[in-house]
Amino acid sequence: MLVLEGIMAIVVVAYYFWLPATTFLHSYAVWQRQGGLLLSAAATALAGGVLSELSLVYLQDRGRWTAAHFENMGFKLFMFFITGSMVYEFYLLQAIWFGDGASWNVLVPKILVDQFLYTAFLAVPLVTIMLRWQALRYSGRKLWKELNWHFVDERMLPVLVTNWMFWIPGVTLIYSMPQILQSPLFIFATAIWGLLLPAVAKQGRGEPKPQELAPT
Numbered sequence: 001m002l003v004l005e006g007i008m009a010i011v012v013v014a015y016y017f018w019l020p021a022t023t024f025l026h027s028y029a030v031w032q033r034q035g036g037l038l039l040s041a042a043a044t045a046l047a048g049g050v051l052s053e054l055s056l057v058y059l060q061d062r063g064r065w066t067a068a069h070f071e072n073m074g075f076k077l078f079m080f081f082i083t084g085s086m087v088y089e090f091y092l093l094q095a096i097w098f099g100d101g102a103s104w105n106v107l108v109p110k111i112l113v114d115q116f117l118y119t120a121f122l123a124v125p126l127v128t129i130m131l132r133w134q135a136l137r138y139s140g141r142k143l144w145k146e147l148n149w150h151f152v153d154e155r156m157l158p159v160l161v162t163n164w165m166f167w168i169p170g171v172t173l174i175y176s177m178p179q180i181l182q183s184p185l186f187i188f189a190t191a192i193w194g195l196l197l198p199a200v201a202k203q204g205r206g207e208p209k210p211q212e213l214a215p216t
Contacts, residue, residue: 001165001166001192001196004170004189004192005166005169005170005173007188008170008173008174008185008188008189009173011025011173011185011188012173012176012177012185015177015181025181025184026180026181028184029178029180029181029183029184030180032183032184033180037085037088037089040084040085040087040088040183040187041081041082041084041085041088042081042084043084043184043187044080044081044083044084044087044186044187044190045076045077045078045080045081045084046077047080047187047188047190047191047194048076048077048079048080048083048084048190048191048193048194049073049074049075049076049077049078049079049080049081049194050073050077051191051194052076052191052192052193052194052195053069053072053073053076053194055191055195056069056195057069072198075134076194076198079127079130079131080190080194082126083123083126083127084187084190086122086123087183087186088183090114090118091179091182091183091186092179094110094113094114094175095179097109097113098110098113100178100179102175102176102177106175107172107175107176110171110175111168111171111172111175114167114171114175115163115164115167115168115171119160119163119164119167120160123163124156124159124160124163125156127159127197128155128156128159129143129147131197131198132146132151132155158200159197159200162196162200166189166192166193166196167189167193170189173185174186174189
């Protein structure tokens with residue numbers, strides 16, 4: 001997380017102080033903006049679904065592909081396509097509500113609305129429910145039985161806290177860029193978030209530990 005945020009900070013500094021980076025990033029952003037919502041959502045899906053799974057396979061599992069890897073990749077493609085679409089529209093709304101620029105009177109409202117309204121009450125509940133649905137082998141009936149305050153405490157809260165640790169610094173850097181460059185920087189961050197999110201979502205005190213499953 002720290003390495004990624006360091007790289008994002010370098011990108012922001014390079015955009016403002018190094019002309020080749022400014023030119024390249026602006027050209028990329030214009031190309032992505034021309035593609036609209038679909039291109040932005042597809043790029044987010046590739047970052048969160050494909051790149052994150054490739055990282056798991058080749059950095060953690062020594063290049064050994066399994067059926068579970070392909071399933072996870074397909075599911076995360078679907079999930080991040082949805083969230084990428086939402087973020088694209090949300091960033092446009094943030095620019096309308098609070099304006100564009102890197103001044104604190106623009107940054108602070110965007111960060112607060114992003115992390116403590118949009119994320120806390122929409123984004124985190126949505127992805128936590130989707131990941132749990134996948135873990136329950138896509139059973140709506142089993143998922144419905146789990147949707148209670150215990151679910152909020154055991155599953156949503158760990159995801160939300162990790163999200164704040166990762167994304168509060170992240171969106172501070174993202175919103176420091178011009179509006180046209182915010183989605184590209186978000187997509188870059190999503191590649192790492194796609195690695196963290198499933199691991200955090202699997203945690204929960206309500207599930208038995210391996211030693212608890214062993215015969216006595």
